[in-house]
Amino acid sequence: MSEFETKSDTTSTSRWYELFSRGSRDWLRHNDKVRAAVRERLADLATEPGVLTGNADKRVQVPVRFLEHYRFRLLDPADEYGAGQGEGEPGDELRPAQPGEGEGEKGSGGTGEGGLRFVLEFEADELIDWLWEELALPHLTPKSGGVEEEEYQREGWDKRGARARLDRRRSLKEAIKRRNIQPEGPSFTNEDLRFRQLVRKPHPVTRAAVFFAMDVSSSMTEEERRLSKSFFFWVLQGLRRQYTHIEPVFIAHTVKAWEFPEEEFYRVTAEGGTMASKAFLKALDIVEERYDPSRYNLYLFYASDGENFRDDREKALDALYQLTALTAFSGYVETSHRQRSQLDGETAGLFNDMAEQGRAVDSHVLSDQSDIWEAIRLFFTESATDIDS
């Protein structure tokens, strides 16, 4: 207790126990443990509606239970006996049978504390961090881009320079050295002064360009577009955590393809049929123009309902073959309102073809929110094994 009492000396009126609450301290520790537990079942959580939607600024409320500190306890007896106090004769009923109770489940199941629920609030941003940490993406070890971003670094000394960069220690050394040779000389001369030099140095930077291509043809329903956008959003959130420099490219296509800025891309709607080749060719053009594959890690994520024109098949295969040669990974998500386990549509065929040819590609169905996380998990762990091998 003495250590606490010395603390309380700082304020003569308040005692040590007014300065902090041990109960609150242990309660916060409990909450940390709950957070850790939430984190452990994060993948389940991510599939719950409301978590992987919307933007990264918002807060997500997660209902959790109080942790129970377990002890040995006897089984609940079939009939419980106890001692009480009050009027009445043996046999008198103090409380009638409770409807809903019984049937194997006793209302008093817990210690009374273990069963309580409360709500913990998480930053959506924090959840995304955890989600991506959980993936432990070793495969995203980026290739280092070429020369990039020059930074000033200290290097060496000079006899001239700005006063602010005078190195006193170094200058004094010079003076001592000089006076060793000429003991009669002045204590300091201008010749003794040394100034730190700054040099511009190239600094390798890891960078990536990610192509988000979406089919916006009339066959894509509002719900399907929403899912695709949601998927892109979370992929981008994750990749932003991996690369210091990431450049997203948004391509929407029908039988033509257009590049959009991010804000507009999420609002695009269009009419018309589907030619995937247009999107892939557009991506190839942009790579050619802006993203040298030797300096950028390239990714492609493509969302479509899978109903590509049959006539487009040859062109699309050709363009995708060129494109996947350049990308570190390409992922295809097929939106669908019904649950499907197999992807056998026209577009899926294109990607299956690539996979057969050994390209780092994969496909996943996107029929509801929970598929988003599944797809992300598949794609990013998939490309890990590809790179490792």
Add this chain to the structure above:
Amino acid sequence: MESELRAYIPQIEALAQDQGLDYYPVEFEIVPPAFMLEISIYGLPVRIPHWSFGVRYIYQLVQHRMGHSRVFEVVFPGNPGRAYLANSNSLEENTLVVAHVLGHADFAKNNHLFAQSQEQVGYNIVEQAAAHAGQITRAMELHGVERVEKVLDAALALEQHIDTHLGLHRESYPEYQPQKAEPREHPKDAFRERYEELTNGASPPELASNPEKAPIPPKPEHDLLWFIARYAPDMEDWERDIFLTVREESFYFQPVFACQIMNEGWASYWHARLLREGKFLPSDLYVQAIKTHSDVVRPYAGEHQVALAINPYHLGFSMWEKIIEEKGLAEARRIMSEDDDFGFVRNHLTQEMADELRLFEYKEEHNGRINIETRDINRLREQILAPKFNFGAPRVYVDELRRDGALVLRHDHKTDGRGLDMERAEKVLAYVQSLWRRPVTLFTADRNGDQQILQTS
């Protein structure tokens, strides 16, 4: 309030000593209600930090805000004893509390369980517990919060599993079996007969046997905290220390638990009597204080006429009143010093008293129906005492420490009447295993009494 109260304290103490109360000096401290609340949760003013207290804290805080619970006073036995009074109480309430505390202090010095515990644990539990808290905090700095917490998860889960009969400071088990003193009976055989013939009846010398390793434990060991701290094959010393720290606090808590009815009754008897005889108290203060008294010792909450629990203050108070009236104060003091709640209730709660207090045994069926079962005194006594056996915990003991370091625990489900809740038992076993670091096995039973085995690897 405080200065007036401080003026009454020496007068109440003088009166108490006049009435034969015998106690170590008590230091009164007047503190905010938030602090009282924390003391009631931790059991001690400063105690080991652990997240489970945080859960109780929030739970209590909610109850408290809703007005369901209020902590009047907390007193810690010792020399000096330390009493904490809430500054939110009125002068009348705190005057009553001072008298009540003196009753506790008398009890703590004279009851043999308390006396024994203090002799072992020391007379300054408040300071000691603070030192323990410091020890844990330092361990956390040294070994990390997670590792220390793991040890506390296990130790606190087992905090009721001690054996106060064998004492706080214990020797290790003897390493070897005691040599058998009795010469063995040998069946007559040809060799033996011939030998006796040749040596005039002497029997052949016994082969010197190597001393036999004694089994560990030699008999069922209920002090799980001690056993683990002493015999765990792979625990680090600081981990053992934490087990012993928790165990020491349990030795302090055990008599408080085992004497609750007697102790609260005794203190309530004395606060009523001291206030009644304290002529120096203004009469309106006395009236207010006695109102508080009847709130404390009333059997039912609020407007209810029936309670499905027995208020220990009320039961103990009524019993002491009766005992002192019928047998005199000297005899009451003897009972107070020698008994615990088991002896107290079994020997002194009579059918007549139980009828007067309208005590009953009730039965709650699976479907939630509750009815009065009986007012029979024997059933009542056992029902009152049932939650108090074995420090309130199931009887789990160490059966065997195997040669490979495996630990075998057994639950005495026959005495407890039923088996363990398996889900919780499994979790507790996991706590233990994380420190025992060898296989741990637990035998218990299911609802039908059939053996159940839990095993960790």
